[in-house]
Amino acid sequence: MPESSFTQVNRRIEEERRAKFCGTASISISSLKPLLRTTNPVRRPIAEPLKRLYREEHGCRQEDNRHHAKATISQHDLEIALSNAGIQASRLQSDALPYPRLEIPPGVQLECLQGSDRIMAADEVFDGTNKHWIVDLYLDDLSDDLKTLFVEEYEYQKEPDDGEFYCKIRGYQGHHGNENPFFERIWLGRLSALSKNRRDLLDQLFRHKKYTDAFDTLLAIPALFCGFRLTVVHQVICMRCEEPNLHYLKHIRKIWSDMCSGDYQTMRLIDRSTIERVQGRAPGAFSTDHDELLSDLKSGRILGNFPEQQRDEIWIRICEVSRQCLIPSLFTFFEDRKFLSTAADCMRRLTGVGSKISVPSRLDEMFQDANQQTDRCIVQASQTAYVTIPGDAATRFDLGCRQLWLAAFREFRELPADVKKKDILAKARGKADETTLFEFASLANRLGFESNEISKIMRASLDLEVAKRLLLSARKPGKYRYPDFENCI
Known part of the structure; x- marks a missing residue:
């Protein structure tokens, strides 16, 4: 918005504010109609802390203009009240x-x-005699902007959280507003x-249209x-796992839409x-969740x-x-x-993903369908057993990707990301288990995936790597130096 246009709108609103101001008075609370809390479903209600404050103060500092309420009144009702x-x-x-x-006319609420x-x-x-509040009064024909x-x-006066900023800014940009x-x-x-x-x-989020579009669809359920x-979004982007993250966001939208029967006003x-209260719970599957939420x-x-x-x-x-899944939310999205992220770190050991390529896209490049039967798909039944089921190349790729991700989720503790430091001791603590890494690469190869990283892992002597790790564990590099390390291995 050009600076001159902003100034003009601001001046117009300020001129209207002064013109429509009627003055300040003490008004019975029963004559005031508070805005519904649903006008801001993102912000946490703060009535309870205020109740405690008022009880401690035996009242409150209503006269302080920072504590005044603002309400609208018709010219007719104002004249009657003044009279x-x-x-x-x-x-x-x-x-x-x-x-x-x-005293506002009976039956009228401001x-x-x-x-x-x-x-x-x-x-x-407050008790009955004190139920009044200091209110700045304005005529009720205010513009929408004012x-x-x-x-x-x-x-x-209250610091918004990241979600409120996003909802407000996107709403005023024309998205669900x-x-x-x-x-x-x-x-x-x-x-x-x-x-x-x-x-x-x-700004970084706005540059990634797919993520912005996915978050925007959730604006239908502002709460x-x-x-x-917002402070974690950049980590989501840098994971380079766009497809599963976007799928999760679509899953959130679908579940909440289904619960609200697709009705926009309900959402x-x-x-x-x-x-x-309901996020991460499954009252349709677990009796404990069902009973607790039913009470709520x-x-x-x-x-x-x-x-x-x-x-x-x-x-x-x-x-x-x-019945089939936990109820998702943006909180569970960022927690999950x-x-x-840890599983993606495991996958990068096989894919060698760079800064501009997503893991799923790299898996698509790596799938060569090598050494596979034309009409069969390999499925890992246990750590050492495999079976085959009917399927074409597309099915083999889909099942292969799923099995690699499942393996990464199982083994992420044994395959941590490399520590990006030059300190030897720090690297030793973050080093992957050689046996697990070899088995992970072997699984990928057996499922038809090929890459330089997979070949390098499988060419390495597993026994030598284990011996090297044991020697370094027995004699810390910072305290002991082997006379002939390679010969000792």
Whole structure:
């Protein structure tokens, strides 16, 4: 957005804010209508900490203008309230303590644009005579831009997490939201001020369209982004395992879409508490998960934004989809990435993957279908036993890749990544087990894969490598030097 356009929009909003400001008054909490918590499903509700604060303070510092709420009122209701209070409109704008008390006409509730969490906490803590709050009043014919600014301006007092930044910025870029360059620049600027590193990481993510598109599909369920980690995205990209990572993200979208019966409004009403309670669980398969989550369902700790009947319908679908798999989320995605990363390190010992080639793409290049039967596929039944099943070359490649990944997941502890240091002792601690590495390469070769790395591993004398490792373990290189190391091996 050009600087001149940003300045013009900002000036227009500020002129409107001053023109529509009616003044400040003490308003009964019962006359205030807080924004629904679902307006920001990514952020964790903070009502409980505020309740504890108010109890400790025996009230709160409402008069501090940083603690004021902001609400809209019609010109008609304002005039009635002023008349009933017997004061002039100028009294509201005098900013003199104590603030005048206004009684809003019966049946009227003012929409709060800021301070909803504080009002809800105060409503539960204060007694009947004290249930008032200091409110900055504005006429209710505000533009959408000014309303949005009020709502998000209050959020400046609370540091957003990575997921909220992503949702806001992408929403204002037009992805699952209305495009608005002005607010996009505000949120980008806020991210830059908070952390230059996180701002750079966001740009890095935007340069990888496939990942950005995959994350964007999850914006249909905003609460999922409570588990988003912008600070880890670069590690996901650098893994060079694009296909399995993208498949996982698509899996998240499908599972949650199925649980919500594909309904867009239902997906948007899912809250953070529900995500955090059900992720990584399988109530359709495990009785413990079922009983715990059913209790949460009955108490409203999960699916609290839905009426009882709809809540029960969603619960049935949750149990149905979790019969075969754990319920995924962005939190489980980033946690499972650690496991995939270790397996990918194992695979790189066979593929020799460079910085610009993904592991699956390299496996495709390595598959030569060498020494295979035309209509049969080799399947590893145990560590030493193999069987064959019917299948063509495409099936052999697919099964071969799956078996290598499974072997990598089984053996990752024995095949750690090489330590990128020149220190000999550090290398010794991170060295792969020679026997396991040889068996891993042999499996790849038997399944029809070929590479320089596989050939090098299989040409090496396994007995010599084991003897070398044992000698280095018996006499630490930093403390002892063999007179003729090769002869000793």
